Amino acid sequence: MTSMGWLLPLVQILIVLNAVLIAVTYMVLLERKVIAWAQSRLGPMRVGPHGVLQPIADAIKLLLKEDITPARADKWLFTIAPIMSLVPALIAFAVIPFGGHARIFGRDVPLFIADVNVGLLYIVSITSIGVYGIILAGYASNSKYPLLASLRASAQLISYEVAITMMLVSVIVTAGTLSMVAIVEAQLHNHVWFVFVQPVALVVLFIGGLAETNRTPFDLAEAEQELTGGFHTEYSGMRFAMFFLAEYANMIVVSAVVTTLFFGGWLPPFPNVGWLAFLGWIPGWMWFLVKCFVFLYVFVWIRATLPRYRYDQLMRVGWKVLIPVALANLFVTAILKVWL
């Protein structure tokens, strides 16, 4: 390391931040296109060939729109609520390993910003801060529907967090570490992706992920028919866009976490099978992005397929199905870990 050692993290942060924001805007396009195809429509077609420039047009539109603060709103909270919801979604990317180490310009560069030994817990705690953005947005708007929506959203987030965290504990017990990088390496050393060891955990975690990101079938906080929009009803322009960015960034976080924990992160499929070794020629970060993309597609696919749950159904699934399953899974995992 030279004296320029401090520069590398800054460059990494800059690249990841920009890549995430671009990915988020194009995630919106992907969602509109996939849903359109599912409904035998074409989706955005006007801006650029097949609408590929649509996200840029949307971004410009949102930036130029008038930014309205309702007269009776709590101004200070109304301003910081979008920030409190976007910032946690973005800083969660600090511990996500996009790849192992790469040689760039003759030096060994890690393809992750930080490898802290509490990586997974860090993500859990950071995403739990994101709830504040939603609660405060609903409260600060000083309006009935956003308040109802934010209460729904926060009750939902708190309930599903329990099941998710318990499932993460199962994975941690299996991997024996909390570091995201070490979890991927554990999958390499055990010669198996953890999806084959912890299939139940994957299912519960993904359902919980849908609920945590307020996606269909758990998008009760944004039920347009009942709530005229959701907790961001009173927001306009860029502040509204920040909530959207946060939601999509959270989807990417969930996909990245699922990829890292269950599908070997940056590892190619079956890295220890001899005749599949040619897959190793594709760089690891590409594998990571491909796997992430698959999960993002599943998010959209589910939205195009499933109707919304009723609120009591949502709570019943969370408390009476997912949490007992998570507990049982943890119990069995712990027993097997000790005996095997």
Added chain:
Amino acid sequence: MLEAIAFYGLAALILGFGVMVITARSAVHSVVFLVLNFLAVAVVYVVLGAEFLAVIQVLVYAGGIVVLYLFVVMLVNQKRTPEAHHDPHRKTGLGIMLASAVLAEVTAIVVYTASAPSASPIPVSSPVVGGNTEQVGWLLYTDYLIAFEVASMLLLAAMVGAILFARRMD
């Protein structure tokens, strides 16, 4: 040097947010400052190299408890005007007494630790190598096992109590 700057900057932030918590007009604003206060404390833990504690601080205090607190604050009566602060039931004398007791205690601790010979920190004779998650786990389940179990019994009692209250409703 850098560590000192970070510490005093964070200490100023923590105190500042603490003052804001008690001076903010609206209860919800107080809660938001409380969250910021907890986050600043978590950063102090990171500076001290206790990443596990920092993450738990964010997860349990900033993330969990304060969400519940915010629920309560939002659902209770919000139409409290400044006049409503003249609460006839307020026990000013008792408050002053408790506050000065705490102040005396803190002063005593500061004076004692300043005068005492610099005691070496609790030796961590942990056989586990690794991050401080393992170290904390090892300490909790060996040296501090009784305290840990007592605390967990307390939580269990609180849980049973809460369920009992909820059952009595219907």
